[in-house]
Amino acid sequence: xxxxxxxxxxxxxxxxxxxxxxxxxxxxxxxxxxxxxxxxxxxxxxxxxxxxxxxxxxxxxxxxxxxxxxxxxxxxxxxxxxxxxxxxxxxxxxxxxxxxxxxxxxxxxxxxxxxxxxxxxxxxxxxxxxxxxxxxxxxxxxxxxxxxxxxxxxxxxxxxxxxxxxxxxxxxxxxxxxxxxxxxxxxxxxxxxxxxxxxxxxxxxxxxxxxxxxxxxxxxxxxxxxxxxxxxxxxxxxxxxxxxxxxxxx
Amino acid sequence: xxxxxxxxxxxxxxxxxxxxxxxxxxxxxxxxxxxxxxxxxxxxxxxxxxxxxxxxxxxxxxxxxxxxxxxxxxxxxxxxxxxxxxxxxxxxxxxxxxxxxxxxxxxxxxxxxxxxxxxxxxxxxxxxxxxxxxxxxxxxxxxxxxxxxxxxxxxxxxxxxxxxxxxxxxxxxxxxxxxxxxxxxxxxxxxxxxxxxxxxxxxxxxxxxxxxxxxxxxxxxxxxxxxxxxxxxxxxxxxxxxxxxxxxxx
DNA sequence: CGCGCAATTGACTGCCCTCAAAAAGCGTGG
DNA sequence: CCACGCTTTTTGAGGGCAGTCAATTGCGCG
Numbered sequence: 001x002x003x004x005x006x007x008x009x010x011x012x013x014x015x016x017x018x019x020x021x022x023x024x025x026x027x028x029x030x031x032x033x034x035x036x037x038x039x040x041x042x043x044x045x046x047x048x049x050x051x052x053x054x055x056x057x058x059x060x061x062x063x064x065x066x067x068x069x070x071x072x073x074x075x076x077x078x079x080x081x082x083x084x085x086x087x088x089x090x091x092x093x094x095x096x097x098x099x100x101x102x103x104x105x106x107x108x109x110x111x112x113x114x115x116x117x118x119x120x121x122x123x124x125x126x127x128x129x130x131x132x133x134x135x136x137x138x139x140x141x142x143x144x145x146x147x148x149x150x151x152x153x154x155x156x157x158x159x160x161x162x163x164x165x166x167x168x169x170x171x172x173x174x175x176x177x178x179x180x181x182x183x184x185x186x187x188x189x190x191x192x193x194x195x196x197x198x199x200x201x202x203x204x205x206x207x208x209x210x211x212x213x214x215x216x217x218x219x220x221x222x223x224x225x226x227x228x229x230x231x232x233x234x235x236x237x238x239x240x241x242x243x244x245x246x247x248x249x250x
Numbered sequence: 251x252x253x254x255x256x257x258x259x260x261x262x263x264x265x266x267x268x269x270x271x272x273x274x275x276x277x278x279x280x281x282x283x284x285x286x287x288x289x290x291x292x293x294x295x296x297x298x299x300x301x302x303x304x305x306x307x308x309x310x311x312x313x314x315x316x317x318x319x320x321x322x323x324x325x326x327x328x329x330x331x332x333x334x335x336x337x338x339x340x341x342x343x344x345x346x347x348x349x350x351x352x353x354x355x356x357x358x359x360x361x362x363x364x365x366x367x368x369x370x371x372x373x374x375x376x377x378x379x380x381x382x383x384x385x386x387x388x389x390x391x392x393x394x395x396x397x398x399x400x401x402x403x404x405x406x407x408x409x410x411x412x413x414x415x416x417x418x419x420x421x422x423x424x425x426x427x428x429x430x431x432x433x434x435x436x437x438x439x440x441x442x443x444x445x446x447x448x449x450x451x452x453x454x455x456x457x458x459x460x461x462x463x464x465x466x467x468x469x470x471x472x473x474x475x476x477x478x479x480x481x482x483x484x485x486x487x488x489x490x491x492x493x494x495x496x497x498x499x500x
Numbered sequence: 501c502g503c504g505c506a507a508t509t510g511a512c513t514g515c516c517c518t519c520a521a522a523a524a525g526c527g528t529g530g
Numbered sequence: 531c532c533a534c535g536c537t538t539t540t541t542g543a544g545g546g547c548a549g550t551c552a553a554t555t556g557c558g559c560g
Contacts, residue, residue: 103399149403150356153402159406163414204414207414212517218540246336247334247335418547449508461549462548465508480557
């Protein structure tokens with residue numbers, strides 16, 4: 001073999017460079033390693049599994065799959081949904097970069113829902129068993145993990161409030177405002193972004209039909225609160241939308 | 251002082267007997283100490299704070315209270331509810347003995363909802379800071395805690411499915427079936443129990459009005475699926491109710 | 501017995517769903 | 531570039547499920 005091939009200089013460092021690295025990841029201020037020092041972050045890097053590309057519309061995991069890994073989203077968007085005994089599906093959340101997938105699987109050691117990529121995406125595998133071992137030596141990591149799980153709980157409580165108490169218009173405004181604040185936290189515009197999900201998926205998540213979503217978009221557009229072109233959306237009156245979401249607009 | 255007073259034989263053991271004790275608690279197979287050995291359970295006992303009685307209709311904590319303790323329910327029932335910006339309240343769950351309250355507060359260090367006793371109840375205070383210290387030395391405890399948080403997440407995902415996808419009758423059947431299985435897990439009858447909450451509270455939780463709940467009760471009664479007398483309820487056809495909840499009855 | 505609150509029942513309304521058709525995107529291939 | 535087919539979205543008309551409003555009944559308690 002030709003000794004000039006790069007095969008001949010293989011410090012294991014490169015291997016780990018091919019693997020995921022939290023310190024180099026643009027999401028580390030939002031994701032699991034938030035608040036960790038340099039050395040703790042390296043320990044975390046060592047247990048993080050490979051990066052995995054997840055093409056649009058493919059499943060990261062499906063319900064009842066055995067639970068091995070949590071997944072941190074590096075790039076892209078996902079939806080998680082449950083399928084009821086009667087075959088109906090309910091989307092339980094839309095996730096974006098920096099968020100953690102799979103925490104609902106811990107309780108039964110099997111995934112509790114399907115997770116599908118809404119666009120070509122990329123995740124880091126986090127073997128949960130090894131993560132739990134790390135918790136013993138990095139209390140900061142443990143505490144932040146608890147915050148992330150707790151955050152997931154409050155997120156879903158908010159969704160319950162939305163589904164149980166709000167009228168269609170209010171739900172939709174809350175949905176837009178929620179997306180806006182999450183993009184804002186990631187350094188993107190909070191007033192102008194792309195909807196990564198179809199009208200049908202929005203409707204499913206909000207407990208409404210696709211027709212209702214379409215009508216709501218038309219109405220808000222007519223009222224001058226938003227501008228819409230296909231999946232591109234601009235919030236022209238964020239304050240008004242926030243008030244609408246809070247139910248305090250009148 | 252009279253040396254015959256019991257003061258003169260004060261092994262600290264008595265003090266801890268006055269405090270909460272997991273090993274002596276009938277709920278320890280369901281609650282936080284599940285699966286712990288004798289010595290680990292004693293370590294847990296040492297950090298558990300006082301028992302606290304919570305009279306009917308009084309608040310264990312309210313939204314925005316600083317987060318100090320988790321609470322394990324020893325006895326009784328609670329409801330947790332959020333109040334939206336518009337002042338509407340949404341019940342996010344009913345909790346019973348062996349369940350943990352307050353996990354939604356970890357993410358922000360403030361409670362995210364109100365927790366009110368539905369009847370005279372009793373809880374154990376669990377100082378969360380000290381619990382986190384224990385996690386480093388009792389991996390079993392940590393793992394079980396994660397399961398309980400994860401369980402809370404799946405519980406709420408199920409509630410989202412219910413609120414987003416089900417018709418009124420299906421929601422109510424799912425509600426009854428859920429209560430039944432939780433009483434069953436606690437060694438009580440799964441077919442005959444007391445509703446600890448009002449019709450109004452049931453309706454609020456299920457995203458329905460009190461009138462709808464009342465009509466549903468009447469209809470299921472007329473169909474011979476249940477027997478009702480005030481808050482006493484008996485499930486006469488649990489299989490049928492399960493099928494109704496699953497949406498597979500026809 | 502009478503008061504107050506909770507629950508039930510009935511009549512009617514309205515929000516959102518269902519059904520249906522037209523319009524707009526979007527990828528493919530001529 | 532346009533034609534074509536397919537999917538997604540929009541728009542319209544009408545219906546139904548659960549909500550609203552209102553009156554009655556039942557139950558606990560002084």
